[in-house]
Amino acid sequence: MKIVKFGGSSLADATCFQKVKNIIESDPSRKIVVVSAIGKRKKDDNKITDLLYLCHAHLQYGVSTENILSMIEERYRCIKDDLHLSIDLHHEFEIIRQNMMKENIDYLVSRGEYLCAKMMSEYLGYQFIDAKDVILFDYNGKINIEKTKEAFHKFMPLHTGIVVPGFYGSINHQRIKIMARGGSDITGSILADLFDATVYENWSDVSGILAADPKIVHEPKRIESITYNELRELSYMGANVLHDEAVFPVREKNIPINIRNTFEPDNPGTMILNDCSELDKKHPPHTITGIAGKKDFTSITIYKKGISNESGIALKAFQILEKYKISIENMPCGIDSFSLIVSSSKIADCLYEMLSDIKEILQPDSIRISDSLSLIAVVGRGMVKNTGISGKIFGELGAHQINIQTISQGADELNIIVGVHNDDFEKTIQVIYEKFIRRIS
Template identity: 50%
Template sequence: MLKVLKFGGSSMADAHQFAKVKAIVDSDPSRRVVVVSAAGKRSRDDHKLTDLLYLCYAHLQYGVSCDAVFDMIRSRYLSIRDELHLSTPLEAEFAALREKMDRGISQDELVSRGEYFAARLMADYLGYDFLDSICWLRFRLDGTVDQPASYEALRRTASGRRVVIPGFYGAMPDGSVKTFTRGGSDITGALAAAALDADVYENWTDVSGFLMADPKIVQDPRPIERITYAELRELSYIGAQVLHEGTVSPVREKNIPLNIRNTNQPDHPGTMIRERFDEPELADENLITGIAGRKDFSVITITKNGMSSQAGVLRQILEVLERYGINVDYLPSGIDTVSLVVSAQKVTPCLYPMLGDLQKELKPDSIHVTDNMAIVAAVGRKMAYKPGTSGRIFAKLGENGINIRMITQGPEELNIIVGVDGSDFERAIRVLYDSFVK
């Protein structure tokens, strides 16, 4: 049994959090590979170390002294080391980094040092080997990860060892440091789990898994105990704050379970994500796995008599939108009508020129734009096995005076999506939660 663990910034914030991480790792001998983020905030008013490193780089670019900010970073890590009575020789490394900053350093290399120093300290604290990510995580020239080369390198360097790996960065072909986008330590952890064919990838953060609805809308929503990768993708697309897509893909490709856990509540099982669950496990679960949504959509409805019998009309429509860089989120249609659900923010600057092109090229009978539309989705793998689910959803919304402006559902019956007026958005989510979850 092998478990790969990733700990986020809140888990690495100070010596007290380091102690929690050690207790978690020591409690299970299968937890042999640990990936860490840079130290995060200790309180609401505190700073993430990565933010401070970006600030240092900005100061360097404008010729402004960054000594005060750099000292904050240095002091933070030295404080963790000293409180834990470690012997990691950080002073010399910080001095060398400061000299390199004066000579010239890339932004990626500078901001990657937050994870680097955090991993050095954690390796010392756990008694594990430190394995620098530049030794195995390989980027191609176009900035994508070379998975075959990276996987082979990690298998070779980590085999039979207990290691701590800094997240967020790897190496370009020339050896220079390359970082992911923010939150990239999750991706590092997923890549490590996939490379080593881990039995479980545990992602430790400051929440006990995913919730069934946004807690800003629904009071104390229930946690999601089990969710499939397909359901997770649906909830993520519709607006739920879940994992970065790059975190999911490597472990999903290898069919490795992903467990979201809380460092501050280590006994909580969190959320388990798998490709599928056996049906007996589903017997007593809620019909709906999660409810999510987004506001601020516009709906462009195009009507043309005989549209359904004319080949290529939909292609013409989509080509016009592509010309303006507009992505279509949903595409409900009728016999002679098609509706394009698009982001209002993206379409507003180019709306009238785009409508003009549609009018000129398609010569429709009418084009109508509806603003202030919100999308609400009920997602659940079990809905396909329960007849009448969509009818119940529509009935509950109607009983509460919420007018449904649009309906769409995929053939796999994994989700039921409705469009409502923006003013009904929060109420629609609460109605669905109260009707199907409480």
């Protein structure tokens, strides 16, 4: 059995619905379908979920929501009419209008997925199952897997396919509870875990995960297979194709996640696995799987003689950052120094107070502040078997007059993170890609 999730871009209009139906009907194992709310038809269009959030904002300030709701209703009505569906949208929107004032915000913004799933289930001839009845949260906001499994049990065995709206569930079958934006990815992952799926197919408008940002690198190659650990490293640095939390429910069972393109259904996309060793036997991985990065960090370097022998000094530094609710992105260390690399935007309002605490508590010999720093992660499970890859990367950057400000490498040799000036961000990614990915592809 396959779990298939379709994102908003795959559900933007009636033509997209037809493409989705063709994909599902081409493989009888695609029995469980998760859908997002309908998305943008073009670049300057609106996502339904954004419009629903806007409705809530209007409610908060006592402004009429009728124009926005009518716009949303028209989007669904166009799909209904084009596909000749029988769903009573007038009745559905009357219920929304009646409940939107007395229900919480989660109820309102979840209606995009709810209505899309109702329409898709009719179009496919599948059974509609409201996520409110099966995706169950505890009062602490965490999904209760055991209760969710029990709730789904009454629908087994499946005599037909089912369609489940993504993004939300409920507390005690009553109060709607939404997930973070992109939460439909999580819904699909949970169902893949519960039903022991052979694969979780995540369909959107991209043909898998690319080895670099196409805005920076011209036509970067598609990554054929990637481990969950590699994906986490790239996602943390901005390569966002899949919601981070969608990995955890399927990871332990090594259920593959297959990133596919609704508009190129014959493209195999990218396969994400906990363990790619079997695939690697047939197709050995490239030394570098992918490159990702982010701009605008600040490095706070603390110098103090004998700092490496001073017990607890790192803990004290962490506690200072915790006081200001600042997370550390990276921490390169030397014999008499260490650097705290943090997001520039997060420390903009508290930098001087934080430096004052550092001077008072850590009593450093000196402190150096460097801003306009970019962090670039070079990730690859093949690096551990390639002797001297770090030196080769540094040598290539040096040959292109790129100054490396910070360097760190994980103990598992899965990633190398280099810090460069913001002005060298794009050039650094391009140089690494051209030398270590494009030329050996």
